[in-house]
Amino acid sequence: MYRIRFHGRGGQGMITASRILGSAFFLEGYEVQDAPRYGAERRGAPIFAYVRADDQPIYERGVIAQPDLVVVADDSLIPVPAAGVLAGVDDHTVLLINSDESIETWKQRLNLCCKVFTLPAQAEERAELRFMGATCTGAAARLLGAVSRDNLARAIRDELAEMADAIVEKNLAMALDAYDRMQQYAGSVTTKTQTGAGDYRKPAWIDLPFEDARISAPDIHASANSTEVRTGLWRTLRPVIDYERCNQCWWVCSTFCPDGAIKVIERTPEIDYDHCKGCMVCVVQCPPHAIEAVPEQTAQLQDAEQGASS
Amino acid sequence: MTRSLLTGNGAAAWGARLALSDYVPAFPITPQTEIIEKISRWTERGEMDARMVTMESEHSMITAAASAAASGIRVFSATSSQGLLYGMEMLYTVSGWRAPFVLVNVSRGLASPITLEPDHNDIMAARDCGFLQIHCATCQEVLDSTLMAYRLAEDQSIRLPVIVNMDGFYLSFTREPVEIPQAEKAADFVGEYDPQNIRFRASSPVSQAVAVLGGAPYSYFRYESHIAAQNGIAVYDQLRVEFAETFGRDYPAIESYCCEDADIVIVMLGSFATKAQVAVDQLRKTGVKVGLLRPRLLRPFPAALFRELLSGKSGVAVVDQNISMGLGGVLHTELAGALYGQADAPRQLLSFIGGLGGRDITLEEFFEIVSVTQNAVAQQKTPPPRLLYTEQEMREMRKLQAAASVERNELNNSGAETNG
Amino acid sequence: MAEQSVSIYRSMKDLPSTHLLGTGTPMCAGCGGLEALNQLYDIIGEKSVFVNAAGCMTLLSVYPFTPFRGSWLYTAMASAPAGAQGVRDALDILIQKKRMNPDDDMQVVVLTGDGSAYGMGLSATSAAMERELNFLYICYDNEGYGNTGQQFSAATPHGAKTATSTGSAGYPGYKKDLFAIWAAHKPAYVATIVGAEPVDLARKIEKAMSMKGPRMLIALSPCPTGWDFDPKETVAIGKLAVKTGVWPLKEYVDGQVQHTKVPRERRPVEDYLELQGRYRHLFEPEKNVRLISEIQKRVDDYWSNVED
Structure with a gap:
């Protein structure tokens, strides 16, 4: 099973990006599950989405703990702990970062042994945030090696069906360009079997103690401490x-x-x-x-x- | 067979559309809103021949839904969580009207503290109201169950409203391949709505939902609703066969996975059960004889079927994604009630509470649940109910409490040390 | 401006002498609300479905008896207008989809007490008006939660004694101006009525029936049990409410408020108050001149604005 996680910010088209990839997989004949995760945060806040694809029906659900591919639409999210970009990333994981900085810089900065790819963007792209998602999806599709160019294009047309033609064409062009740019890395993403029942790590469950309602009621005994949140x-x-x-x-x-x-x-x-x-x-x-x-x-x-x- | 990628919300909307619902009173609430957005788009474009009206509350929404059903049209509505509770008075009220309609509930934890993420306390709060309940684990099931729900609701031997339940986020916002049945086939299956003798017509006056004085007539009316709800078991079993013959998908009242030869059985509701299914597969690979039961029908409660399926098993682990304050897991107690006094009932019935407010249940936790159940069987001793909550989560909680300026002294004196 | 058509109800003689609403209801003897309902039901007729909220009139239909020649649906205290929405929409859908003979259509009528109308049901009522629901709304206003033993509600007048305002000053609040609140929604029609003025009532129901959209009526309902007076005085008290100016008979159409019966020589409010046990503390053990004049002043102020 392929397990792919997308990270971006509200408003960068991450949900659409994950859905395009989901649809492309589906057109290839895979069983698919895709879903966005967002809470109360709004435009600009870190969000993520995930896609699972397999040749068998998928029963796994929810957050992907051990991703095969992590797509980062906005590299400024990587240092943000709340974004959880690097959660569960191991040697087999492929990291695709939408960034002008070099692969080496990222590897060093993050101290990672896994494969890293970057998507240096043109200036015009940077200005047009809404196309970021399409670019990422195009590159991701090629890195996975499981999605044809035609089905990628079809998925984009399907998912953006309600948008104006010009926008669809622009997204298509960006995605296919990114797809082509990743040609030599096609199939870099590998799948990994999840932990077996034979040697699992026991969950460290605890017995929740009684705590006085002075502690255990959802009350904040402070004023304006939201300033601690670095929005x-x-x-x-x-x-x-x-x-x-x-x-x-x-x-x-x-x-x-x-x-x-x-x-x-x-x-x-x-x-x-x-x-x-x-x-x-x-x-x-x-x-x-x-x-x-x-x-x-x-x-x-x-x-x-x-x-x-x- | 053509399939499309649909969210659980999308699947619910398709169910309403294919069942040829005439009327959709609505009120937006996360994570249900996509259902009514989709229906409003369809009705605006004339793709669905229904009227949608946005009410000012769920209380009014459920009133309008039942009033329309009581006037003789087919009605669909949807809500979630706080909305379901806001409408609670009317859930109890309108089920007694014996006016059938279908309500989709997108499960979400209840305040306080308020949250957007899923668990089953909302739907459990509605378990005694007279609505039948179908619980879904996949998006396909949401669509299919909505069609089945109309048959169930409108059946002459039932005539009660039905709730189709799905988990927020895990189904509502998750896309999966879903076969959308052909419109004609679906319409044939659901059939035309026959309101029987409930309708408002100038030529045939009727006073509906009137008061009673005295406990005896009250008992009669209430118990008749209960019997009608119980008829749901037999009606459902017939319906299920017909559905499988028509659409090729079979949905037993309790879905049983690898249970035939199992010693240990996990019992749980809703979409998190598919995670348990993955765990069962893995455990089977290591030779553990474990199975999974997932009730789709919660009301009426398929007690006899549970007794049959669990007969001769050694241990049962009930994972409740809900909590009845001061009691524990609701499904656990309901199952205990069903199994009590049965000669061949499992000796060990364990209670686990997990997945509250969308808290994940990991594969490792399912393995451990089974291991704990095996131990209980071996030692013939039932451990106390277990909340799935880790040391790490407690540490994170402490950080949050510190940020919330909960008094340090209080924290230190509370004996809050973890005991692993 | 709505067409000012000539009413068929010119005098008492024009009112129906046989009545449609069945007898045998469990309402109190002398109930002013039932009196109004009887009169208005004659005009609305049996091609109607009454959607009832919790209140005294919940008990109009107690299994197995109903006084309605037409239809009725009991809902709950807060949501009768939503019930009306469901019924109205269903009838429209059935006619539109040709699944019902249009002759089977009915007038949808909400029937609520003041507890629901002024309080718990106000949100549902406001929303029904905002959706321009085609319905009649009738509030029988007995100025308190009568069905539970006359505790004060948002409709209770200043100074009245209720089961939850038993002190010497009575109810400290002021009766909510529901007419104005409703009119602010700009529905098709808003009117006040009272069973003691049946011709005025009949004309207003007649006018409301000739319109579409939300048509809202408040019927002051003298309540022998809750207001503590001899049931035989129901009509006298209703008339005095009008003659003293305490209960202005008026209607709102097309943005204009018109008074339909202006008491030229207003009787002092004392005449109205002293007949009711709920105001006895204003007269015994000694007369509370301050409170009585305050009540009088509020009535005078109201009418001085009208007469200007």
Whole structure:
């Protein structure tokens, strides 16, 4: 059985991507199960989806603990613990990362022995987040080696049937291009038999103790501790204030920020990047257009360079 | 045979469409919404000849559904969790109207704490209300059961509403290959709705659902509903054969997997049971004689069939994805009731509670459940009910509690050390 | 503006002398709600299905007896309008799909007490209006949870003694303006009625029956048991409610509120209050002039706005 996990952010088309792969497998004659997992989080928050494909009916359900292939649509998710990108990844797992950085960089950074592939994207693709999913699916399909080009194309047309023709064509082009680019790695993904009943690891069950309702009721005895949640990790675009152009109006960006992530100190606004989700409301509302939208990745590289040079 | 990839929600919507439902009162709730979105798209485009009306609550939704059924049309509706409970007064009320319709429930854990993920406490809360219940483990089963549910509901010897239950996320949002029956074949199977003598017509006045004074007439009406519900067993068995002959898929009231020669049997409801099936396959490879029973029909409760299937087994592990506060697993106690006093009943009946609020049950845990049951059989001693909850999960909980500023002193003094 | 057609009910003589609603119901002797129901049922007729919410009138149909010549469905306290939705939609679907003779169609009528109408059922009622459900809604308003022994409800008037407001000041709250709440939804028709003014009642039901969409009526229902008066006074108290201006008879059509019976020489509210045991504490052991004048002032204020 193939077990594939997709990681991305809400709004990046991950669910559609997983469904395209599921459909493609299905067209190849496989038994298929695909499902998204998302909670209460919204656009920009980490989400994942999974696909199982087998020549037998599938009875396994739920989260894939030991994936054969992990597809990461957004490499900024890898360091986010809550995203769980690397959960259950072992030597046999193939990691496909949508990233401009080199395979070697990722292997070193993550200290991984497994196969890693990257999908360096064109600038226009980066700007068009909605096509990210299609690109990933195309590459994943080829790495699996189980899906033909024709069935990939058919799956895309089926899954995007309700979309405008131009969008379907664009997705198709991106997916097939990624499929072709991975030609020499076709079939890199291998399957793995799950733990047998002979030598399983006993679950460390415990007897849940009685605890006073002062502890065991779902109450938070704190105020505004949600600031510990780093929603800044949702961001793919970063608003950057050009203080030369800021006219110190002192309220527009701060008042309209839905997250309350801009504070103004002595008429100078400061963005709290730990919590800015990258909605770009401030960029649009700033009267002197003093806030610029910079791709998060570019901004991070600049930060790193500055850090190195200082 | 042509199959399509459908989610459980999609399969439920197809069931409603193929059963030629006339009317769909609706109210959105996660994880059920895709059902009503799909139906609304079909009705808007004229692909489904039904009227959908969005009500302001599930209480009203169930009232409207039953009122329409009581007026003589075929009705479908769907809800989940808090919605099912919000409509609870009406579940009990309308089953007594003896107006048949089908309600899909997408199981989701109940507040508090509120959650979006699945378990069976919602549907268990509705077990005494008079609706029959069919529990599904695959998306195909959701579609097929919806068709069967109309036959069951509308049968002259039953005439009660039916709930078709599926797990949120694990079925509702999960796509699987599903054969969508041909429209004509499905329509033939379900048949035309014959409302018998429940309908509102100017020419034949009727007062429905009236009050009674006194316990004796009350007992009569209530017990008649109970007998009708029990008739569901025999009707279901006939229906099942007809369904299998028509569509080639057989759904016994209790699905039995590798049970014939089994010593140990796992009993559980819903889609998590297919995980147990994988565990059974693996255990069989190592020579463990283990099987799985999955009741599809929970109301009426197939007690006689359980007794028959479990006769002569040495140990039974019931995995309840629900919890009755102050008692434990509901299916466990129901099964104990069915087996009590039977000469050849399994000597060991163990209770496990797992999968609450969508908590996964791993393959290893199923292996361990079987191992614990084997030990109980060997030692002739039944261990106390076991919550599937690990040391690691407790540690994670402690981190959450720390973030929630639960008093350290309280934590330290609570004797919360794990005992492995 | 709706066509102002001529009513067939010009005087008492025009009202039906034989009645459609069956006798033999378990309602209290002298029930003002039943009086109104009898009158309006004559006009609505037996081609109707009454969808009932929990309240005193739950007990109209107790197995095996029903007073309805037409049909009835008992639902629950909160959801009678939703029941009406289901029945109305089903009848429409049956006619549309040609599975029912259109002659078999019926007027769908919700019947609820004030407990449901002013409180628990308000959300379902609001939603039925917002969906423009084609139905009649009749609230028999006896200003308290009568079926359970007259505890105060959102319809209880200021100062009235109820089983849960027994102090010397009576009920501290004020009667909710349900007419205005309903009218804010802009339904086809809203009206107040009382059984003691049968011609006004008949005309309003007649008008409501000539319309489609949500048609909402509140019938003040003098309640001998809950208001503590001699049953023979039901009509007198109903008339006094109108003559003192406590119960304005009015209707809402096309965004306009019209008063259908303006008491030119309003009698003092005292005349209405003193007949009822629920206000006895305003007169004994000594007269509570402050509270009585407060009640009078609220009535005066209401009418001063009308007369302006």
